[in-house]
Amino acid sequence: MSEEPLLKVENLKTQFFTEDGTVRAVDGISFEVYEGELVGLVGESGAGKSVAALSVMRLIDSPGVIVDGEVTFKGKTLVGYEETTGEPGEPPELVEREEMLTEEEMRTQIRGREIAIIFQDPMESLNPVFTVGSQLREFIELNRDLSGTEARAEAVQMLREVGIPEPEKRYEQYPHQFSGGMRQRVLIAMALACEPSLIIADEPTTALDVTVEGQILDLVEELQRKYDTAFVWVTHDMGVVAEICDRVNVMYLGEVIEQANVEELFYDTKHPYTEALLASMPRPDRTTGELNPIRGVMPEAINPPSGCRFHSRCPDAREVCRRVHPDLRAIENGDHDGDENGRVHRAACVKHDAFDVGYPESEPLENEATGGFEVGLTQEGSR
Amino acid sequence: MSGTDEPLLRVEGLTKHFSNDEGLFGGFKRNPDGMVPPVVHEPELVRAVEDVSFDIRKGETLGLVGESGCGKSTLARNILQLIKPTDGTVYFKGEDITAMGGESLRKKRREMQLIFQDPQSSLDPRMKVGQIVEEPMEAHGMLDDEGREVRAKELLAKVGLDPQHYNRYPHAFSGGQRQRVNLARALSVNPDFIVCDEPVSALDVSIQAQVLNTMKELQEEFDLTYLFIAHDLSVIRHISDRVAVMYLGQLVELADKEELYENPQHPYTRALLDSIPVPDPRSSGVRGVLEGDVPSPIDPPSGCRFRTRCPELIAPEEYDLSATEWEETRAFMRAIDRRTVETNDPEELRRRFFGQVPSGEAGTVVETALDHLEREEWEEAADLLVAEFAEKSICAREVPAYEITPEYGSDTHYAACHLHRDEGIRLDPKTGERADGVRTADSGTEASESASAVSDD
Ligand SMILES: Nc1ncnc2c1ncn2[C@@H]1O[C@H](COP(=O)(O)OP(=O)(O)O)[C@@H](O)[C@H]1O
Ligand code: SF4
Ligand code: SF4
Numbered sequence: 118m119s120e121e122p123l124l125k126v127e128n129l130k131t132q133f134f135t136e137d138g139t140v141r142a143v144d145g146i147s148f149e150v151y152e153g154e155l156v157g158l159v160g161e162s163g164a165g166k167s168v169a170a171l172s173v174m175r176l177i178d179s180p181g182v183i184v185d186g187e188v189t190f191k192g193k194t195l196v197g198y199e200e201t202t203g204e205p206g207e208p209p210e211l212v213e214r215e216e217m218l219t220e221e222e223m224r225t226q227i228r229g230r231e232i233a234i235i236f237q238d239p240m241e242s243l244n245p246v247f248t249v250g251s252q253l254r255e256f257i258e259l260n261r262d263l264s265g266t267e268a269r270a271e272a273v274q275m276l277r278e279v280g281i282p283e284p285e286k287r288y289e290q291y292p293h294q295f296s297g298g299m300r301q302r303v304l305i306a307m308a309l310a311c312e313p314s315l316i317i318a319d320e321p322t323t324a325l326d327v328t329v330e331g332q333i334l335d336l337v338e339e340l341q342r343k344y345d346t347a348f349v350w351v352t353h354d355m356g357v358v359a360e361i362c363d364r365v366n367v368m369y370l371g372e373v374i375e376q377a378n379v380e381e382l383f384y385d386t387k388h389p390y391t392e393a394l395l396a397s398m399p400r401p402d403r404t405t406g407e408l409n410p411i412r413g414v415m416p417e418a419i420n421p422p423s424g425c426r427f428h429s430r431c432p433d434a435r436e437v438c439r440r441v442h443p444d445l446r447a448i449e450n451g452d453h454d455g456d457e458n459g460r461v462h463r464a465a466c467v468k469h470d471a472f473d474v475g476y477p478e479s480e481p482l483e484n485e486a487t488g489g490f491e492v493g494l495t496q497e498g499s500r
Numbered sequence: 501m502s503g504t505d506e507p508l509l510r511v512e513g514l515t516k517h518f519s520n521d522e523g524l525f526g527g528f529k530r531n532p533d534g535m536v537p538p539v540v541h542e543p544e545l546v547r548a549v550e551d552v553s554f555d556i557r558k559g560e561t562l563g564l565v566g567e568s569g570c571g572k573s574t575l576a577r578n579i580l581q582l583i584k585p586t587d588g589t590v591y592f593k594g595e596d597i598t599a600m601g602g603e604s605l606r607k608k609r610r611e612m613q614l615i616f617q618d619p620q621s622s623l624d625p626r627m628k629v630g631q632i633v634e635e636p637m638e639a640h641g642m643l644d645d646e647g648r649e650v651r652a653k654e655l656l657a658k659v660g661l662d663p664q665h666y667n668r669y670p671h672a673f674s675g676g677q678r679q680r681v682n683l684a685r686a687l688s689v690n691p692d693f694i695v696c697d698e699p700v701s702a703l704d705v706s707i708q709a710q711v712l713n714t715m716k717e718l719q720e721e722f723d724l725t726y727l728f729i730a731h732d733l734s735v736i737r738h739i740s741d742r743v744a745v746m747y748l749g750q751l752v753e754l755a756d757k758e759e760l761y762e763n764p765q766h767p768y769t770r771a772l773l774d775s776i777p778v779p780d781p782r783s784s785g786v787r788g789v790l791e792g793d794v795p796s797p798i799d800p801p802s803g804c805r806f807r808t809r810c811p812e813l814i815a816p817e818e819y820d821l822s823a824t825e826w827e828e829t830r831a832f833m834r835a836i837d838r839r840t841v842e843t844n845d846p847e848e849l850r851r852r853f854f855g856q857v858p859s860g861e862a863g864t865v866v867e868t869a870l871d872h873l874e875r876e877e878w879e880e881a882a883d884l885l886v887a888e889f890a891e892k893s894i895c896a897r898e899v900p901a902y903e904i905t906p907e908y909g910s911d912t913h914y915a916a917c918h919l920h921r922d923e924g925i926r927l928d929p930k931t932g933e934r935a936d937g938v939r940t941a942d943s944g945t946e947a948s949e950s951a952s953a954v955s956d957d
């Protein structure tokens with residue numbers, strides 16, 4: 118229980134300062150990743166998953182700014198500011214704390230070595246004009262103390278390890294000669310090359326066919342067992358979450374609204390959004406009658422709703438939800454507080470006793486879900 | 501809400517081959533001056549769709565599922581005559597539309613509409629939503645200006661949009677709303693049949709659910725028949741009455757939805773179903789993993805196109821192998837063919853792949869291959885193993901097509917797999933017909949009469 122997390126994210130905020138206004142893409146999220154754990158970051162498009170993943174690596178470019186919060190990894194401060202000040206709508210004056218790693222340190226100590234990242238589109242990370250082998254070899258040479266020949270042998274071995282047939286021949290080929298699944302394997306090989314303790318994977322199987330996705334998920338589980346690497350797995354697919362994750366963070370409109378181990382997330386769901394998400398999915402394993410979609414669409418992160426951000430679509434919404442902004446809190450779970458690892462189930466919803474803000478007495482709220490508006494569809498905003 | 505038994509659409513032996521000088525690679529190799537190229541090369545044929553036969557009944561939804569590039573979209577466009585099939589026939593309401601051209605085909609098209617995956621690019625950004633919905637009506641001379649506007653607004657409401665959006669441009673809409681505009685547009689000409697090509701694939705799950713519900717409602721209200729194409733097996737299970745599974749240009753299985761998901765009989769279907777991540781952490785964690793990649797449609801495997809990856813490839817009859825011996829031999833052959841092993845040491849390979857190397861003729865082949873490997877002749881070893889084992893299998897020699905007895909429901913169950921050669925009824929792989937002339941996946945003799953009235957060209 119006293120085990121220190123490998124990665125700790127606290128109150129992280131990343132905003133984009135655009136002509137139209139400030140986009141609060143990630144708005145105060147907190148989560149931990151323990152050693153060897155596979156942690157899911159799940160939500161629909163626009164929820165802030167990718168920005169969160171990139172923020173941890175400090176890979177946010179202008180007009181985006183990490184404006185607040187703390188990210189620590191193995192005792193090192195990746196993000197950490199002194200008190201921040203600034204005008205709303207303007208990027209704040211940021212004073213980095215002394216212990217916050219410099220850009221140079223991020224590059225030489227963290228990225229690729231300690232934390233690797235894998236994207237949905239492998240072509241983003243591979244250079245089309247060099248052979249796959251030479252890129253892998255160069256990466257290994259650069260990051261590990263190996264000679265050219267040793268690095269080459271290591272690269273071939275890595276290709277074999279991630280299940281690429283005829284690795285010697287494939288070593289000489291260019292990225293476009295690889296299928297989508299094979300390219301993703303190359304990236305996994307590259308991510309593993311420095312034996313990092315954490316890999317952040319941003320929808321790595323979303324663009325792949327289901328049988329290829331199955332192959333990749335299998336590979337990841339096998340490698341994880343072998344190297345005990347921790348993962349942050351970004352996805353919109355609850356099926357993938359159920360299959361591979363140990364713990365899950367559900368995101369909605371820039372916030373983590375539920376955090377639980379995978380079993381409790383599915384079988385003891387605490388947040389109405391998670392519940393709605395699960396109810397709107399057709400199932401591969403049984404025939405569903407009518408689907409129960411969430412009404413409307415996710416509002417814009419430029420101007421999020423007051424109070425609970427889900428109140429405009431929540432079937433359980435009451436008057437108080439419009440006023441009170443729920444933080445992510447531990448929800449008591451019968452007689453135990455926390456699972457076998459002592460990790461608690463958290464949710465950001467005032468209907469739970471942990472909040473005690475007068476939900477039971479509050480009047481039901483008319484919204485898209487409770488029928489206050491005509492079936493919601495016409496309320497879909499533009500994106 | 502399964503449809504009646506009368507087929508609205510019948511597809512028979514549909515085949516589409518692309519050659520290098522058409523379609524995707526158009527103009528690539530053709531000489532614009534019409535000069536004869538110095539070297540005459542065999543044109544490479546992309547066998548995108550091959551001998552596909554099935555019926556769709558009035559009022560039903562036939563789901564068509566398969567991985568990207570397997571030919572689903574090509575098949576759909578062939579059915580609608582948007583591209584001309586290389587071979588085969590499509591009957592719509594009993595009429596052969598492959599033989600139609602010009603005006604009569606144009607008229608028929610009104611009754612058959614298409615909806616694409618990408619609602620973004622299929623809507624002209626310069627046109628207002630109203631115009632977009634009215635365009636097909638105008639093209640088919642339906643109603644006058646005023647009538648069209650009234651109908652367009654009605655349809656917008658029907659698909660769950662605000663009729664006041666009539667004057668907006670598509671960019672002001674979300675992905676789900678754009679797909680609704682597409683639906684309204686398709687419905688405007690009052691079609692009977694809509695081909696939906698991955699209509700919800702680009703949408704988030706909650707929006708996807710909204711659109712799927714609307715599509716079901718519209719089907720009931722307007723008595724629509726859908727051919728619903730998707731790669732997502734959960735969506736297909738939800739929306740379909742019957743489901744067809746496609747692999748490398750061919751149908752491998754077709755059955756009632758419940759039957760297909762609960763009693764799949766083709767190894768590829770089983771592999772697909774086993775690969776889907778199930779949104780339930782308590783579901784048993786077995787993930788069926790398929791080896792290798794899909795082969796090229798330019799030179800597809802003979803016999804069963806799935807055989808190069810099939811976990812159940814049947815042993816050639818000429819070798820007398822036990823189940824275990826065959827399993828080991830098959831695994832060895834594939835590992836050498838794909839070169840997934842790093843050693844060429846016969847002793848090590850024997851130990852890794854075989855409890856005991858089979859005796860007899862099969863054993864001789866294995867030993868000869870091991871000799872090749874010892875001399876680092878990987879290719880020779882692979883060629884020998886493939887020729888002696890894979891290519892002598894019935895799976896390589898005959899195209900499979902069987903009708904089998906369903907466990908769920910009473911619809912016919914089509915499975916293109918020789919594992920059913922004993923209990924299944926053998927069908928003509930080209931037409932899907934039984935030897936006695938009765939078609940599988942189909943209803944009556946009436947239709948097969950019209951089928952036999954058409955001659956091959
Ligand atoms: N116009 C064309 N010219 C050549 N090949 C094509 C053409 N259209 C499709 N193909 C090929 O046909 C096969 C099937 O493609 P497609 O119908 O698009 O499959 P799906 O819809 O399942 O993705 C693919 O190998 C594809 O590359
Ligand atoms: S706080 Fe209120 S609106 Fe938000 S999820 Fe809970 S019940 Fe729904
Ligand atoms: S015919 Fe043979 S190769 Fe094809 S699916 Fe059946 S067992 Fe497998």
Ligand SMILES: [Mg+2]
Nearest residue numbers: 568569572573
């Ligand atoms: Mg397609």
